Structure formats: C-alpha cells, structure tokens
Amino acid sequence: MVTLQKGKTLKFITIIMALLFFMASTAGCSTKSEANTSFKEISDSIIQEADLSAMQAGEGSNLQKFYEIDPDKLENYIIYTPSANIEAEELVLLQVKDVEDMKDIEDKIEKRIASKADSFQEYLPEEYYLVENCVLKTEGEYLLFLVASDADKVGELFEEFFK
Numbered sequence: 724m725v726t727l728q729k730g731k732t733l734k735f736i737t738i739i740m741a742l743l744f745f746m747a748s749t750a751g752c753s754t755k756s757e758a759n760t761s762f763k764e765i766s767d768s769i770i771q772e773a774d775l776s777a778m779q780a781g782e783g784s785n786l787q788k789f790y791e792i793d794p795d796k797l798e799n800y801i802i803y804t805p806s807a808n809i810e811a812e813e814l815v816l817l818q819v820k821d822v823e824d825m826k827d828i829e830d831k832i833e834k835r836i837a838s839k840a841d842s843f844q845e846y847l848p849e850e851y852y853l854v855e856n857c858v859l860k861t862e863g864e865y866l867l868f869l870v871a872s873d874a875d876k877v878g879e880l881f882e883e884f885f886k
Contacts, residue, residue, distance in 0.1 A: 760865075760884045760885065762798070762799040762816075762818045762865075764884070765816065765865065765881065765884050766799075766801050766816055768880060768884075769801075769814070769816055769867070769877055769880065769881065770801070772873075772876065772877050772880050773814060773869065773871060773873060773877045774871055774872065774873050775803055775814065777805065777806055777807075777810050777812040777871075778803035778804060778805060778806055778812050778813060778814060779803065779804060779805075779806045780801075780802070780803055781802035781803060781804045782802070783800075785802050785804055786800065786802060786815075789804065789813075789835060790815070790828075790831050790832060790835050791831050791834075792817075792828055792831055796819060796820055796821070796824050796828070797817050797818060797819055797820060798818040798819065798820045798864070799817065799818040800815070800816065800817040800818070801814070801815070801816045801817075802814065802815050802816075803815075809847060809850070810850065811839055811843055811847075811850035811851070811853045811854050811870050812853065812870050812871045813868070813869075813870050814868070814869050814870075814871070815832065815866070815867070815868040815869075816865070816866070816867050816868075816881075817865070817866050818864050818865050818866075819864050819865075819866070822863060822864050825861055825864070825866065828866060829859070829861060829866065832859055832866070832868050833859070835868075836854060836857060836859065836868075839854045839870070840854045840855060853870050853871065853872065853874075854870055856874060856875075857869060857870040857874055858874040858875065858877065858878035858881075860878055860881055860882065862881070862882070862884070862885045863885070865881075865885075867881045
C-alpha cells in the first residue's frame, strides 16, 4: 500500500476527482444523439441529398391541409409537396415540441400514405410504387416522411444522425 503525506493525499484525491468529473462530463460525446443533433443539420443534409426536382417547398398551411397536423405543435419543419397532382413525391421533416404528440402525428402521416396509395393504385402505377416504398421514420422528437425514388438512401442518412 502506498502511503502519502497529508498534503500529497489531498492533491491526489483532487486530481482523481477532477479526472472522474472530466470522464463523466464527456461520456456521451463520442456519438451523435438527438440531444446534440440540430434540426438545421438534418434538414440541410436531407435537402442536399434528396431529389426534390418533382417537388415544391410548402408551408404550415400545407401541413394542416394534407396531414391535419397543427404547426403550433412543431418546433421546426420543412415540407415539400408534389409540383403536380399526378406526382406522388413529397417530403416532410419535422421536430415536435412534445414527444407525446409524435404518435398522433405519425398516425396522421400513415393516413396520408393510405390516401395517396388509394389515389395512385389504379391511376398511375409508377407513382403508386413510390408511395408503397416510402420512408416514414421517427427518432425521438424527429420524424421523416419521404415519397421519392431515393427514399431509402435519404432514410439511411436520417438514421445516421442518431447513431
């Protein structure tokens, strides 16, 4: 057993405590989590990666009109809607204010998916295929909904922010 003098013991304990504090404060910093992921980071990456050529930027009234989602329940959102009625492509990325609202919002998006599938099933098979292969993902307070040919690739990008 190592014996230390009184002054050295105090210094040794102080150093150990400082190291423990440092290790505890940096424990979660090695990976991204929703706590340190910003909406702007996610949305910028998704906008850059997704093919938005068949879509146009939307606004809060589109959330209410197409999804029956109250924009006041959201911290942040982006929405892109089809540029023509005969196209299925659309994108919704949102951050809810209260995670308790996520299930209700996800249900409303699923209702939209079913409605779009019904609309395109007999009418435009190519668009129906896009709807059937859409991406709907949630991570904590974030939700991504994308109908597009590159939906899987963008969905994987979204998931990378939370690994």
